Amino acid sequence: xxxxxxxxxxxxxxxxxxxxxxxxxxxxxxxxxxxxxxxxxxxxxxxxxxxxxxxxxxxxxxxxxxxxxxxxxxxxxxxxxxxxxxxxxxxxxxxxxxxxxxxxxxxxxxxxxxxxxxxxxxxxxxxxxxxxxxxxxxxxxxxxxxxxxxxxxxxxxxxxxxxxxxxxxxxxxxxxxxxxxxxxxxxxxxxxxxxxxxxxxxxxxxxxxxxxxxxxxxxxxxxxxxxxxxxxxxxxxxxxxxxxxxxxxxxxxxxxxxxxxxxxxxxxxxxxxxxxxxxxxxxxxxxxxxxxxxxxxxxxxxxxxxxxxxxxxxxxxxxxxxxxxxxxxxxxxxxxxxxxxxxxxxxxxxxxxxxxxxxxxxxxxxxxxxxxxxxxxxxxxxxxxxxxxxxxxxxxxxxxxxxxxxxxxxxxxxxxxxxxxxxxxxxxxxxxxxxxxxxxxxxxxxxxxxxxxxxxxxxxxx
Amino acid sequence: xxxxxxxxxxxxxxxxxxxxxxxxxxxxxxxxxxxxxxxxxxxxxxxxxxxxxxxxxxxxxxxxxxxxxxxxxxxxxxxxxxxxxxxxxxxxxxxxxxxxxxxxxxxxxxxxxxxxxxxxxxxxxxxxxxxxxxxxxxxxxxxxxxxxxxxxxxxxxxxxxxxxxxxxxxxxxxxxxxxxxxxxxxxxxxxxxxxxxxxxxxxxxxxxxxxxxxxxxxxxxxxxxxxxxxxxxxxxxxxxxxxxxxxxxxxxxxxxxxxxxxxxxxxxxxxxxxxxxxxxxxxxxxxxxxxxxxxxxxxxxxxxxxxxxxxxxxxxxxxxxxxxxxxxxxxxxxxxxxxxxxxxxxxxxxxxxxxxxxxxxxxxxxxxxxxxxxxxxxxxxxxxxxxxxxxxxxxxxxxxxxxxxxxxxxxxxxxxxxxxxxxxxxx
Numbered sequence: 001x002x003x004x005x006x007x008x009x010x011x012x013x014x015x016x017x018x019x020x021x022x023x024x025x026x027x028x029x030x031x032x033x034x035x036x037x038x039x040x041x042x043x044x045x046x047x048x049x050x051x052x053x054x055x056x057x058x059x060x061x062x063x064x065x066x067x068x069x070x071x072x073x074x075x076x077x078x079x080x081x082x083x084x085x086x087x088x089x090x091x092x093x094x095x096x097x098x099x100x101x102x103x104x105x106x107x108x109x110x111x112x113x114x115x116x117x118x119x120x121x122x123x124x125x126x127x128x129x130x131x132x133x134x135x136x137x138x139x140x141x142x143x144x145x146x147x148x149x150x151x152x153x154x155x156x157x158x159x160x161x162x163x164x165x166x167x168x169x170x171x172x173x174x175x176x177x178x179x180x181x182x183x184x185x186x187x188x189x190x191x192x193x194x195x196x197x198x199x200x201x202x203x204x205x206x207x208x209x210x211x212x213x214x215x216x217x218x219x220x221x222x223x224x225x226x227x228x229x230x231x232x233x234x235x236x237x238x239x240x241x242x243x244x245x246x247x248x249x250x251x252x253x254x255x256x257x258x259x260x261x262x263x264x265x266x267x268x269x270x271x272x273x274x275x276x277x278x279x280x281x282x283x284x285x286x287x288x289x290x291x292x293x294x295x296x297x298x299x300x301x302x303x304x305x306x307x308x309x310x311x312x313x314x315x316x317x318x319x320x321x322x323x324x325x326x327x328x329x330x331x332x333x334x335x336x337x338x339x340x341x342x343x344x345x346x347x348x349x350x351x352x353x354x355x356x357x358x359x360x361x362x363x364x365x366x367x368x369x370x371x372x373x374x375x376x377x378x379x380x381x382x383x384x385x386x387x388x389x390x391x392x393x394x395x396x397x398x399x400x401x402x403x404x405x406x407x408x409x410x411x412x413x414x415x416x417x418x419x420x421x422x423x424x425x426x427x428x429x430x431x432x433x434x435x436x437x438x439x440x441x442x443x444x445x446x447x448x449x450x451x452x453x454x455x456x457x458x459x460x461x462x
Numbered sequence: 463x464x465x466x467x468x469x470x471x472x473x474x475x476x477x478x479x480x481x482x483x484x485x486x487x488x489x490x491x492x493x494x495x496x497x498x499x500x501x502x503x504x505x506x507x508x509x510x511x512x513x514x515x516x517x518x519x520x521x522x523x524x525x526x527x528x529x530x531x532x533x534x535x536x537x538x539x540x541x542x543x544x545x546x547x548x549x550x551x552x553x554x555x556x557x558x559x560x561x562x563x564x565x566x567x568x569x570x571x572x573x574x575x576x577x578x579x580x581x582x583x584x585x586x587x588x589x590x591x592x593x594x595x596x597x598x599x600x601x602x603x604x605x606x607x608x609x610x611x612x613x614x615x616x617x618x619x620x621x622x623x624x625x626x627x628x629x630x631x632x633x634x635x636x637x638x639x640x641x642x643x644x645x646x647x648x649x650x651x652x653x654x655x656x657x658x659x660x661x662x663x664x665x666x667x668x669x670x671x672x673x674x675x676x677x678x679x680x681x682x683x684x685x686x687x688x689x690x691x692x693x694x695x696x697x698x699x700x701x702x703x704x705x706x707x708x709x710x711x712x713x714x715x716x717x718x719x720x721x722x723x724x725x726x727x728x729x730x731x732x733x734x735x736x737x738x739x740x741x742x743x744x745x746x747x748x749x750x751x752x753x754x755x756x757x758x759x760x761x762x763x764x765x766x767x768x769x770x771x772x773x774x775x776x777x778x779x780x781x782x783x784x785x786x787x788x789x790x791x792x793x794x795x796x797x798x799x800x801x802x803x804x805x806x807x808x809x810x811x812x813x814x815x816x817x818x819x820x821x822x823x824x825x826x827x828x829x830x831x832x833x834x835x836x837x838x839x840x841x842x843x844x845x846x847x848x849x850x851x852x853x854x855x856x857x858x859x860x861x862x863x864x865x866x867x868x869x870x871x872x873x874x875x876x877x878x879x880x881x882x883x884x885x886x887x888x889x
Contacts, residue, residue: 177755185724185726188726188730189730250496254496255493255497257493258490259497261493274504283813284849293510356490411722414722440720451714
């Protein structure tokens with residue numbers, strides 16, 4: 001029985017449980033006129049029956065579907081002849097894949113032999129048994145749960161409290177998903193990174209000056225043992241981030257000041273939403289614009305004045321990234337400026353200083369921590385930005401501070417190492433996770449500090 | 463202090479006044495320029511996008527009189543839909559129009575004027591109606607992208623022949639066909655009905671749009687219930703303790719984690735550990751739902767906070783339980799705000815591409831996905847793929863795909879804004 005049919009059946013059982021539970025609650029109370037005799041409203045008795053029927057069986061259903069493929073594969077491997085069972089893990093994987101494909105009726109790589117047909121028949125049989133077992137278990141448990149709930153219904157039964165505590169549990173579970181996500185990120189990145197650092201020493205990775213992640217496929221192949229010195233990636237990331245900040249910070253800050261202090265309300269009402277559009281444009285679109293419009297323009301301009309500019313220069317990616325970050329800087333600066341108490345501003349103006357003097361000598365110094373916190377968040381955003389650099393920055397890991405040359409970044413390398421076919425035992429693939437770990441740790445640090453500064457500062461004047 | 467010899471404060475101020483006013487003006491000008499830079503960029507950006515992209519919505523079509531000859535399509539008297547020479551009959555009809563192509567090279571160049579899609583069109587026509595066999599039909603077939611580029615004026619005729627994608631002979635034929643009225647521009651339907659293709663004139667965004675749609679369905683189905691539930695718990699039930707603080711800090715940080723890291727999570731956990739098929743909208747949707755979860759939680763919390771406490775107190779005073787207060791009063795009042803947050807979260811998910819690269823959604827996929835586990839790609843990823851193609855014809859299609867993407871985003875954000883305006887309530 002397919003999982004969808006089973007789900008529909010379970011839903012039907014749940015529906016029946018609700019109505020029967022509700023009815024029994026009415027019956028126990030002695031008719032609709034007497035429901036005040038019940039501790040909980042009849043509906044809650046129905047909901048309680050639903051929960052009893054569905055929760056355990058759904059849990060089993062999900063667990064079963066996750067565990068099933070593993071168990072089936074293990075059982076199939078066990079049933080294979082010895083010759084196949086003693087194969088290398090990678091070949092065995094291939095064989096299992098073929099067996100699966102044959103069982104599912106897909107195209108099989110290589111010839112179909114007796115071993116394959118036998119195994120695929122076996123896996124089909126196993127699958128059918130497993131599904132039948134699953135259906136019986138789930139429906140049995142659902143019916144059992146519903147019966148238990150039905151029998152518990154009485155006048156004094158606190159159905160509402162039971163239902164509410166289950167719902168509270170679900171709410172807590174939902175809010176814990178945020179923590180689970182963080183944990184998942186840390187675990188997945190950390191484990192692969194540790195495997196990488198077993199092959200490549202941490203110091204080589206952090207302080208090595210050469211990055212060429214091509215590892216040899218065969219041991220006797222020429223030339224490429226792969227070197228994983230990530231310093232060129234870090235400098236490249238920093239270079240592009242610096243260019244982006246060089247654009248975003250002054251422009252964003254001055255925009256915030258202009259819109260807060262000088263512009264009329266009409267201009268503000270037009271300009272603010274327009275600038276917010278900049279924040280809503282997908283990064284892949286910025287990347288396209290950087291690669292196909294800005295980069296050629298910069299190269300042509302460079303040729304005109306006699307500077308040789310790489311077609312994938314750091315400048316193009318950095319400039320466009322800077323534009324992308326303007327709205328972030330400007331809105332965070334705006335918050336910081338608005339948080340400065342009006343009395344300070346009025347005091348400075350009252351003493352006869354001009355508006356720019358008030359801004360430069362009173363408001364900005366007072367708002368500085370908040371602005372710096374905002375800039376930290378913007379830096380973290382620039383470091384983690386992927387699509388713009390993938391499309392507009394290069395792949396060659398140059399150790400340079402020249403903005404006209406091509407550099408590569410951490411995110412670009414993660415993408416290049418992981419796009420396409422991968423095997424999870426090569427240093428090349430694992431290197432991406434090591435880079436991911438660095439990226440996560442650095443951006444997390446910036447975010448924690450940035451958020452704390454922004455918030456602390458906001459509270460200070462409240 | 464001797465008042466007579468020193469300059470009065472007033473004079474001092476007056477002396478510096480001009481300088482101060484000047485610096486005031488410069489400061490103001492800087493602010494104006496900064497604001498203008500952002501808006502100017504926006505204008506240049508949209509102008510260049512539309513200027514490059516609008517031509518992709520039309521496409522050159524070639525009108526051919528195609529003879530569905532029996533000897534070419536059904537050699538043994540039996541129509542073979544798999545292997546019959548459909549391209550052959552198309553070429554034959556083209557040869558009749560342009561009789562001056564005699565040697566092999568010229569013929570090969572001539573054959574390149576018509577898209578390989580023409581052969582498929584003949585096949586589909588005869589599959590639907592076998593009685594066409596033996597007749598001659600006038601058909602409107604897509605021209606090759608070279609012809610399309612020439613017709614749109616994207617190929618510079620003054621360049622020497624070897625630097626152009628179209629040869630002198632091809633240019634002459636194109637002019638000849640245009641004179642005969644055989645070439646015409648029409649709406650590019652392939653762009654909206656086809657999946658991806660190596661041939662620009664056959665490439666469309668339907669597969670990518672469907673992939674994005676399936677992914678968003680998964681993402682909203684996961685992140686909206688979980689996000690609102692988490693927001694309700696944190697706002698209404700959570701005790702003020704370490705655990706709540708931890709969750710709170712976590713959510714704020716997750717919102718700022720680079721999206722590519724979520725892709726690594728998806729690869730390691732969803733694909734390698736749980737075993738969800740690679741490249742499927744299912745795994746993409748899960749990754750995007752984790753990505754949008756913080757956005758939805760933060761927006762939902764703001765919506766719940768906006769419900770005044772007096773409503774809660776009134777309900778509690780009438781004997782409702784805490785859960786009833788939330789379920790019957792707070793939630794219905796906060797729902798529009800939560801929905802707005804969900805739409806904004808989804809529009810962010812729609813534009814996201816970096817994590818999708820990690821989980822195999824960059825494959826070249828021709829078929830339009832028909833379910834949640836079919837291999838698929840997404841609209842922004844399609845933009846990324848096409849942007850990498852060197853052909854001029856793909857550059858204009860990339861811009862067109864971006865215009866479609868931005869149109870979707872615009873609609874979603876406008877919905878959010880209108881929803882917010884309509885239900886905004888002063889308590």
